[in-house]
Amino acid sequence: MVVGDVTTGTDVLIVGAGPGGYVAAIRAGQLDLDVTLVEKEAYGGTCLNHGCIPSKALISATDVAHDASTAEEMGIHADPAVDLAGMVSWKDDVVDQLTSGVEKLCKANGVNLVEGRAEFAGDDTVRVAHAGEGQGSETIQFEHAIVATGSRPMSIPNFEFDGEHIISSREALALDAVPESLVVVGAGYIGMELSTVFAKLGTDVTVVEMLDSALPAYEDDVARVVKDRAEELGIDFYFGEGASEWEESGDGITIKTEDEDGEISEFGAEKALVAVGREPVTDTLNLDAIGLATDEGGFLETDDRARTDVENVFAVGDVAGEPMLAHKGMKEGEVAVEVIAGEPSALDYQSVPAAVFTDPEIGTVGMTEEEAEEAGFSTVVGEMPMRASGRALTLGESDGFVRVVADDDAGFILGAQIVAPEASELIAELGLAVEMGATLEDIAATIHTHPTLGEAVVEAVENARGRAIHTLNR
Amino acid sequence: MVREFELPDVGEGVAEGEIVDWLVEEGDAVEEDQPVAEVETDKAVVDVPSPVNGSVREIHAEAGEMVPVGTVIITFAEEGDDESDEATSTEESTETDATTETSAAAEAETTAEETADEETPTASGRVFAAPSARRLARELGVDIGNIDGSGPGGRVSEHDVRAAAEDATGAGGEEESDSPEPAATRIEDSDEADAGETDTAGGGAAQASSASQSASSGAMAGESADRERTLAAPATRKLAADSGVDIDAVPTDEERDGEAFVTPAAIESYAEAQQAAQDADRAALAGSREEERIPYRGVRRTIGQQMAASKYTAPHVTHHDEVDVTALVEARTDLKELADEQGISLSYMPFVMKACVAALREFPMVNSMLDEEAEEIVQKKYYNIGVATATDAGLMVPVVEDADRKNMLQLASEMNELVEKARERTISRDEMQGGTFTITNVGAIGGEYATPIVNHPEVAILALGAIKEKPRVKDGEIVPRKVMTLSLSIDHRVVDGAIAAQFTNRVEEFLETPQRLLLEA
Numbered sequence: 001m002v003v004g005d006v007t008t009g010t011d012v013l014i015v016g017a018g019p020g021g022y023v024a025a026i027r028a029g030q031l032d033l034d035v036t037l038v039e040k041e042a043y044g045g046t047c048l049n050h051g052c053i054p055s056k057a058l059i060s061a062t063d064v065a066h067d068a069s070t071a072e073e074m075g076i077h078a079d080p081a082v083d084l085a086g087m088v089s090w091k092d093d094v095v096d097q098l099t100s101g102v103e104k105l106c107k108a109n110g111v112n113l114v115e116g117r118a119e120f121a122g123d124d125t126v127r128v129a130h131a132g133e134g135q136g137s138e139t140i141q142f143e144h145a146i147v148a149t150g151s152r153p154m155s156i157p158n159f160e161f162d163g164e165h166i167i168s169s170r171e172a173l174a175l176d177a178v179p180e181s182l183v184v185v186g187a188g189y190i191g192m193e194l195s196t197v198f199a200k201l202g203t204d205v206t207v208v209e210m211l212d213s214a215l216p217a218y219e220d221d222v223a224r225v226v227k228d229r230a231e232e233l234g235i236d237f238y239f240g241e242g243a244s245e246w247e248e249s250g251d252g253i254t255i256k257t258e259d260e261d262g263e264i265s266e267f268g269a270e271k272a273l274v275a276v277g278r279e280p281v282t283d284t285l286n287l288d289a290i291g292l293a294t295d296e297g298g299f300l301e302t303d304d305r306a307r308t309d310v311e312n313v314f315a316v317g318d319v320a321g322e323p324m325l326a327h328k329g330m331k332e333g334e335v336a337v338e339v340i341a342g343e344p345s346a347l348d349y350q351s352v353p354a355a356v357f358t359d360p361e362i363g364t365v366g367m368t369e370e371e372a373e374e375a376g377f378s379t380v381v382g383e384m385p386m387r388a389s390g391r392a393l394t395l396g397e398s399d400g401f402v403r404v405v406a407d408d409d410a411g412f413i414l415g416a417q418i419v420a421p422e423a424s425e426l427i428a429e430l431g432l433a434v435e436m437g438a439t440l441e442d443i444a445a446t447i448h449t450h451p452t453l454g455e456a457v458v459e460a461v462e463n464a465r466g467r468a469i470h471t472l473n474r
Numbered sequence: 475m476v477r478e479f480e481l482p483d484v485g486e487g488v489a490e491g492e493i494v495d496w497l498v499e500e501g502d503a504v505e506e507d508q509p510v511a512e513v514e515t516d517k518a519v520v521d522v523p524s525p526v527n528g529s530v531r532e533i534h535a536e537a538g539e540m541v542p543v544g545t546v547i548i549t550f551a552e553e554g555d556d557e558s559d560e561a562t563s564t565e566e567s568t569e570t571d572a573t574t575e576t577s578a579a580a581e582a583e584t585t586a587e588e589t590a591d592e593e594t595p596t597a598s599g600r601v602f603a604a605p606s607a608r609r610l611a612r613e614l615g616v617d618i619g620n621i622d623g624s625g626p627g628g629r630v631s632e633h634d635v636r637a638a639a640e641d642a643t644g645a646g647g648e649e650e651s652d653s654p655e656p657a658a659t660r661i662e663d664s665d666e667a668d669a670g671e672t673d674t675a676g677g678g679a680a681q682a683s684s685a686s687q688s689a690s691s692g693a694m695a696g697e698s699a700d701r702e703r704t705l706a707a708p709a710t711r712k713l714a715a716d717s718g719v720d721i722d723a724v725p726t727d728e729e730r731d732g733e734a735f736v737t738p739a740a741i742e743s744y745a746e747a748q749q750a751a752q753d754a755d756r757a758a759l760a761g762s763r764e765e766e767r768i769p770y771r772g773v774r775r776t777i778g779q780q781m782a783a784s785k786y787t788a789p790h791v792t793h794h795d796e797v798d799v800t801a802l803v804e805a806r807t808d809l810k811e812l813a814d815e816q817g818i819s820l821s822y823m824p825f826v827m828k829a830c831v832a833a834l835r836e837f838p839m840v841n842s843m844l845d846e847e848a849e850e851i852v853q854k855k856y857y858n859i860g861v862a863t864a865t866d867a868g869l870m871v872p873v874v875e876d877a878d879r880k881n882m883l884q885l886a887s888e889m890n891e892l893v894e895k896a897r898e899r900t901i902s903r904d905e906m907q908g909g910t911f912t913i914t915n916v917g918a919i920g921g922e923y924a925t926p927i928v929n930h931p932e933v934a935i936l937a938l939g940a941i942k943e944k945p946r947v948k949d950g951e952i953v954p955r956k957v958m959t960l961s962l963s964i965d966h967r968v969v970d971g972a973i974a975a976q977f978t979n980r981v982e983e984f985l986e987t988p989q990r991l992l993l994e995a
Contacts, residue, residue: 144708303730305707312708342709344612349605375600410627412602437602437629 010036012340013126013142015118015285018045020317020329021148022102024337029109031341036140037106038128040117044099045150046318047326050170053098055190057091058173058197059357066200074396082201085176114140120289124312144312144340147300148333149285151278151318156185158245159274165253166246169194172273179203181269183255185243187214189356191275192226196359199233206267207235208257210242215356218417219368225400225419226358233359241265246272280319297321304347306336314340328352351415353431355424360386360400363427366415366434369405380408382440382464384456386420388471391451397421402456404430404440406464411439416460422453429457440465476636477526477550481513481541490542492772493535502530510548513541514772528552532640540771603630614639615739699725699734706736713738717745773867784930788844788965792925793974797982799941800956805988813883823861824885825991826913826938829984831857831878832994834911837977841910843931844968851968854910860929861889862914863896870896871929873909913938917958926963933965934974936981958985 012028014021017039028035042049068078106113116128121139129137153168155161161168167175169190178201184191187209199205207214207230214230214237215223227237241257244264248254252270259265280298287293287300292310294300300308300315308315314336317329331349338345353365372379386392386400400419407414416430433443443461448454462468481491494512498504509521510530531549535541601618602625603611610632611618621638623630701722706714714721714736721736724744728735756765770778799822806822813820834841834857842853857878860871872892877885895901912929917940926937939959946955960981964974984990 307707311705311711340708342712344609344709346612348608348612350600407627410602410629412627412629436604437625439626441626 008036008138009141010034010112011143012036012146012337013118013140013144014038014146014148014333015126016045016148016150016317017043017102017106017113018148018150018317018329019047019326020150020320020333021045021146022106022333023330024146024148024316024333025106025111026109027334028337028340029106029111031337031343033337033341034112035110035337036112036114036142038114038116038118038126038140040115040131042099043102043106043113044095045148046152048095048098048102050173052326053095054091054173055169055193055197056357057094058087059193061087061090062197062200063359071396082178084178084201088174088176091173114138117284119284119286120145120292121286122289123291142312144314145290146306146333146336147282147285147308147313147315147319148317148329149281149319150329151280151324153274154277154279156243156274156276159185159243159272161274164271165248166272166274169273169275172198179270181252181271182206183208183243183267183269183272185209185255185272185274186276187211187237187239188217188275188277189215189358189362190278191273192230192358193356194273194275195235196230196233199230199235200359204269205235206238206269208238208241208243208255208267210240212239214239215362218356218362218364219370221401222362222364222417222419225360226356226362229359229399238265238267243272243274278318278324280321282319302332305339305345306332306347307339323352323354325352325354349435351431351434353427355427357424360397360419360421361423363418363420363423363425364416365427365431366413367405368415368417372405372407372414377414378408379414380406380411380440380464382406382460382462382468384459384463384468384471386453386456388459389420389453389456391453391455392421394451395421402426402460404443404457404460404464406440406461411441413438413440413443413461416457418456420453420456426453426457429454476531476633477528477552478546479522479525479548479550480544481522481547490540493537493539493541493547494772495537496533498530498533500530500533504528504530504550513547522547524550526550526552532643538769601630602627603635604632607632607635611635611639616642699723701734703733704736705730705733707738710736710738710741714741717741719745719748773865773870777868780930781927784927787930788928788933789967790925790928790963791966791971791974792961792963793971793978794923794962795960795975795978795982796944796957797960797985798946798955799958799985802985802988803941803956809882813886816883818883818887819890820882820886822938822941823889823913823915824882825985825988826936826981827859827861827874827877827885827889828882828991828994829981830859830911830913830936832984832991833977833980835878836980837973839969839973840934840964840977842933842968843910844933844965856910858908858910860906860909860912860932861893862912862926862929862935863893865897865899867899870901870906871909871912872896872901872905873907875908912936916961917941923959924961926961928963928965930965933968934977935963936978937961937963 011034014025014035014037017025017037021037022043025035025037047053065080065082068076068080071078103113114128116130116137118126118128121127124143125139125141126145127137127139153161153170159166163171172194179198181204182198184195184205184207187207191207192215195205195207213220213223214227231237238257241259244256244258246253246255249268252268253272255267255269255272257265257267282294282298282300290310290313292300292308292313299321300319302308302315302320306314306316306320316332316336318324320332332347335345335347351366353363356362367375369379369381382404384402387398389398392398400423402420403417404413405415406412413430413433415434416427418426420426432438440461443458444465446458448458459468459470463471463473466473491513494514496511498510504510504524504527506525506527507523510524511522513520513522528551531551533548535545535547541547599619603618603623607630608618611621614635616635616639618630618635621630621634622628624634625631699722704721704724706721711721714724719741724736724740726734726736726740728737802822802825806820806825810820838853841857842851845852856876858873858875859877860873863870863872872895874885874889874892880888892901892905895905909929909932911932912935914926914935915938916924917938922939924937926935928935937960939961941956941958943954944957945952946957960978962974962978
């Protein structure tokens, strides 16, 4: 106890107001629990402030500019001028609207909002240090706590973020001028999304990846569509090379990379964006005080009710492990609170859909063919190339495909991989199919609107049944 | 189709009800509107009617149990639907499963084990079911992984989940029945061995283990385990707290990460065992100091809550006085005969009601309530007089509405009817609500004075003592007179002592000279 502390009590204390935390808080309010939400920085967390929303805002904005400038084929001749500061300011407006919305919703649902950095002080207490000199602190006693502190960009040795030369995705989304050249370290989804944004804005982008392919989390043919398109946009890829050190040179920097044979290469650029992944924020919580330890990756282990090893402590979102996706965190937040309220809730979803906002987008859900086979299913797969989609052609974007993986015996949809325009939206239908235990026949018998991209889903399904109309059945 | 019946919201502010008695048993055939249970809510006992023609599928609450409004207390199977459907669907699914198995031999004798193995067509253990069916399985405590789905390809539907839940609860008694039971029961039995591996969240495993626990060692359930640390879901902890059980004392076979893990089922069986032990102890002690514990429920508890609310909310002051009712006794004796001729029993109460209404008109503060939220005193321009009535179940207050607009005989007959209903406990909540002033006749049983508690949110209550012959001084002579005592309790926030005294005086004037009532409307 710190002198001057005021102790208050709450049923549910939530640390972190990102998607996992704020959803948990609002749900708790709906369930008439007394709930306190502690946030050190900004409501909405990484997702709203430094991740999903700002990146998608900039991706959309750059697409507008890029599409206009490359639409000669459609008979459009334009040379848009991009004012990055204006674009960022529009993005900030979007973010502000959403974060203030979250704050209002929390208040409307009776959530006590506390600003400050929380750390555990004992079995059932946290101390919240308020930001700013002399702002003091308070102690909050809780019945249940939900850790929802999220994650932060991971750095690599010799590449500490300085906000000037070495930046993370967070700074990249807040630049006030388009860099002339950029080295992106890491070809995962964040690296690929931001590379695409800057390439479309005219930046000379070089991607350095330690592994031997882009988007290593995705199947080769999925990743290849995106990488090919990125190369068309002028992005250079160097695989099998790890960034080892950097130095200032003239206006910019020189980055040295090393391959497995020890060969050194040098890349000059204005800045380096390090996007090698994200790590959970659990080191600021003083978890020792409640007898909770993290695994090697800094994650808190949880069960299917979002419970940690300590009875009354739950963990949701990025701190609870992969996949680090906002929508997974939201669902976990909901479940944690419902469990606290005594409801028979559990995390028994069959799949977590994922999307990558590259060009074209990637949307996946459930199992790949390989995963399904490993799980013991005999599979049947159907595909629909986007070049056979009327709607895709009218959009002038016909790269990619829809692939559906199903169980060959009963026809249950097990998963899908889409790389196509609007794949992030298209995947929703197949997510529902996986959750419902829908069969190929169920989707085939559902009339899809024409002309839409969604028709590609039913075509892929019919392809799996050997009954495709618009492609040759394999 | 299965129809659930939730305890309905029978009136404002009623949050729960007590199941007094079940009038049917599981399996009984029922007709639409046939009463199936008696539920006591607040002060009234209501019949719960069946919404369908069909049969009773499951009774979810025991007689004597307090049930929150909205809880499913009974499920019905609609006519022509239930068992026959279940049988066909099970058969169908067995057939479908069998056809996927090419061996003709397997088709000929599908054993329990084989059905279990076939339950999902793959090795992954993945169960195909809609999220709503998954949630239902958790709610009913069934492991969805153990359910044989009847949908396309073995998809598990909500119906399948309900059927499995029912089989699981019904399975305990009749083991190894050789009649063609639905597959889920058999699967559950065969899965019992590796139940530990199944996620306890589903509950099927929990149920299986608790069943084996109670079967194998009834004594064990009662023994305290006395651990230092116990893992359990928060909801289970709440259940333990609500049941007055120390979770560390609950025996369990289950473990999570090497720690003892307690399920709701374990809590329930332990709590029951503890209760039984306590009852036994009490019985053993009964010889020396006999006591009986009566649940503080239903009407008794409602009265208690109402009284406490009134006493702790309204500062009570009671004004006492005596009134010479000799003339009233005479008047009533004369009128009683006339009333009897009309088949109406005329007590003193209608006279008192009339006297009170007349006095209330003059002192409207006494016929009011305090709206605390709005910070307003609400003076009622209508006169609904409550008549406190002792019943076997406890105090009830039927309300005679618009007493000012009814004549003496109407008041008498209506009041008699309401009082009778209260005593028989057939009175509805509506008939006990909306009072503006209450009269309680303590004298009927005996006693001189009382300090009645105001029937909140009214602000005054009048208690009548017994009419007794007492010596009075009249013109210097001591004469015997009929005297009744009056005790008026008031909510002093609204009514001052002076008004209480003036009001009582006015009531007395009418009772002393009952002819004056003739001048009243």
